[in-house]
Amino acid sequence: MLTRRGPSCASQIFAQHVSQQCSKSTAVNAVSNTQTSVPTSSNDYESCLPYSKIPGPGGLPWFGRWLEYRLDYSKVLRRDLILKKLRANYGDIVKETIAGREIIHLFHPDYIKQVYESEGKYPRVPPILESVEMYRRVNELTPGLGNSNGDVWYKLRAAVQYILMRPQKAFDFLPGQNKVAADFMEKLDSLIGPNGEVPGFNRWITRWGLESAANNCFDIRMGYFENGAGMELGDRIIAANSDVFDLSTKLYFSLPFYRIFMTPSLKELYDREDFINEEACRSLDNALERYKKALEDGTLTEDRFLFLSHMLQSENVSDKDLRTIILSILTDTLSTTSQILLNNLYNLANNPKEQETAAEEARSLLSSSGELTQEAFHSSTYLRACIKESFRLLPVGLDILRLSPCNLAIGGYQVPEGSYLCLNNYVHSLDPDVIPNPESYIPERWLRDTDGDKINPYLLTPFSLGTRMCVGRRLAEQELVMMLAKILTRYRLEWHYGKLHQHFRMLLIPDQEVKVKFIRRGSE
Numbered sequence: 470m471l472t473r474r475g476p477s478c479a480s481q482i483f484a485q486h487v488s489q490q491c492s493k494s495t496a497v498n499a500v501s502n503t504q505t506s507v508p509t510s511s512n513d514y515e516s517c518l519p520y521s522k523i524p525g526p527g528g529l530p531w532f533g534r535w536l537e538y539r540l541d542y543s544k545v546l547r548r549d550l551i552l553k554k555l556r557a558n559y560g561d562i563v564k565e566t567i568a569g570r571e572i573i574h575l576f577h578p579d580y581i582k583q584v585y586e587s588e589g590k591y592p593r594v595p596p597i598l599e600s601v602e603m604y605r606r607v608n609e610l611t612p613g614l615g616n617s618n619g620d621v622w623y624k625l626r627a628a629v630q631y632i633l634m635r636p637q638k639a640f641d642f643l644p645g646q647n648k649v650a651a652d653f654m655e656k657l658d659s660l661i662g663p664n665g666e667v668p669g670f671n672r673w674i675t676r677w678g679l680e681s682a683a684n685n686c687f688d689i690r691m692g693y694f695e696n697g698a699g700m701e702l703g704d705r706i707i708a709a710n711s712d713v714f715d716l717s718t719k720l721y722f723s724l725p726f727y728r729i730f731m732t733p734s735l736k737e738l739y740d741r742e743d744f745i746n747e748e749a750c751r752s753l754d755n756a757l758e759r760y761k762k763a764l765e766d767g768t769l770t771e772d773r774f775l776f777l778s779h780m781l782q783s784e785n786v787s788d789k790d791l792r793t794i795i796l797s798i799l800t801d802t803l804s805t806t807s808q809i810l811l812n813n814l815y816n817l818a819n820n821p822k823e824q825e826t827a828a829e830e831a832r833s834l835l836s837s838s839g840e841l842t843q844e845a846f847h848s849s850t851y852l853r854a855c856i857k858e859s860f861r862l863l864p865v866g867l868d869i870l871r872l873s874p875c876n877l878a879i880g881g882y883q884v885p886e887g888s889y890l891c892l893n894n895y896v897h898s899l900d901p902d903v904i905p906n907p908e909s910y911i912p913e914r915w916l917r918d919t920d921g922d923k924i925n926p927y928l929l930t931p932f933s934l935g936t937r938m939c940v941g942r943r944l945a946e947q948e949l950v951m952m953l954a955k956i957l958t959r960y961r962l963e964w965h966y967g968k969l970h971q972h973f974r975m976l977l978i979p980d981q982e983v984k985v986k987f988i989r990r991g992s993e
């Protein structure tokens with residue numbers, strides 16, 4: 470058993486960031502900071518139209534649109550199109566019922582702002598993957614950050630926040646991230662075929678994501694992108710994680726029998742979770758052994774076991790919490806950072822002029838040994854604008870989930886406390902009334918002194934905002950800038966396969982192989 474040192478000050482630091490409490494009922498009462506008009510709503514909850522009057526597509530009571538999705542699964546896969554239609558047909562606040570789940574879609578940035586501003590110290594969320602939350606409950610694991618609320622969430626969040634979200638702490642991960650990225654770049658060279666493409670490129674990028682996440686968690690190289698046992702195991706983890714998202718989506722749009730008994734889909738999902746969980750625990754136990762040995766030998770230096778060492782010293786983090794958070798870090802990266810890197814490469818390959826501007830900046834960022842430093846990250850203005858623009862066109866999620874923190878008067882309707890809210894800014898961020906040339910890739914719009922300053926800050930929030938904002942944000946941003954800088958410095962990219970779309974699996978993934986063509990710079 471490892472000894473835990475005295476209390477950390479993580480919770481005090483985190484507490485400084487939490488905002489005001491939810492007043493009993495709040496409303497949008499001023500149209501501020503927005504480019505489109507919002508229907509004015511009353512300040513008085515009681516005088517608003519009742520919840521039952523929120524417009525929406527209707528359908529049979531309780532079943533709502535369940536049958537429609539059941540008969541045509543392509544509507545689930547292209548949920549982005551469904552959301553666009555909902556907003557076009559019903560406006561900025563829409564109720565959609567799917568098998569007993571009443572979803573309130575909020576499309577307008579001002580409505581989204583209103584929710585953020587009223588959520589107080591403990592923003593409440595429904596689990597993003599309900600079936601995964603069920604798995605953890607049944608197996609007496611702790612729910613993890615994304616599935617917990619109230620005090621339980623707050624205590625764990627404070628500990629994780631300290632090590633992953635304080636800029637100085639997050640930058641401590643840079644050397645490890647640089648090493649994994651450099652090794653991947655060497656691998657990439659050998660993967661490029663005679664036509665300049667990399668067969669199975671999506672999978673290679675996911676292997677890199679898993680390797681980097683494991684290195685962040687366990688301070689060890691797992692060999693997930695080296696041929697052999699490491700890659701075989703990594704591929705099984707990647708496949709199992711992908712199945713979890715597919716099955717969770719299927720369950721979300723099905724009749725909720727899975728809440729009562731073990732359906733075949735739920736059983737399959739639990740099997741995949743068992744496997745991922747066992748592998749994560751095995752790696753964690755191994756890392757704990759190495760950590761303990763280094764501690765005993767006196768060879769534990771400050772730059773080793775960054776995440777583990779902090780979590781072991783944190784107050785209020787149980788062994789079970791640690792296991793769940795490790796699991797989350799490993800798998801969250803696969804479904805987010807890796808997919809977003811693919812989208813960025815597609816957008817850059819498809820936009821040669823912007824790619825050259827980004828490549829020029831990239832060349833100035835890397836050190837003589839090809840590393841991204843903290844200072845260089847701060848200077849990566851154009852690359853970060855590219856990433857932002859790519860998030861607008863090809864996001865990783867369509868919405869951010871909340872349970873209404875209190876009775877809210879939104880758009881003239883009553884939204885009672887506890888309502889299931891989808892904060893959905895994706896549709897607005899492609900609306901020509903809000904963003905000029907919405908279909909075009911224009912990173913410049915996010916630069917200071919251009920349109921960037923005028924765009925509503927609630928329009929594009931890929932990592933969310935406030936105290937519940939993505940806790941992996943800094944690690945993800947560092948990895949994205951680093952990989953893009955390394956790739957653009959070495960290669961010019963081309964794209965020859967038409968428009969890339971995405972499939973919805975609770976999160977979004979490219980609907981095809983991202984067959985970017987790599988042309989080595991200097992060889993043309």
Ligand code: HEM
Pocket residue numbers: 594614615616626797798799801802805806809865866869870931932933934936937938939940941942944945
């Ligand atoms: C491009 C990459 C990523 C994007 C766009 C992204 C986006 C998000 C979003 C939108 C949320 C919901 C926040 C909310 O409810 O307000 C979230 C939560 C979360 N993310 Fe990420 N994420 C990314 C990468 C990562 C990575 C790499 C990790 C792990 C290190 C991670 C770990 C988490 C966790 C643990 C939560 C739950 C936080 C909480 O409820 O307190 N994410 N992420």
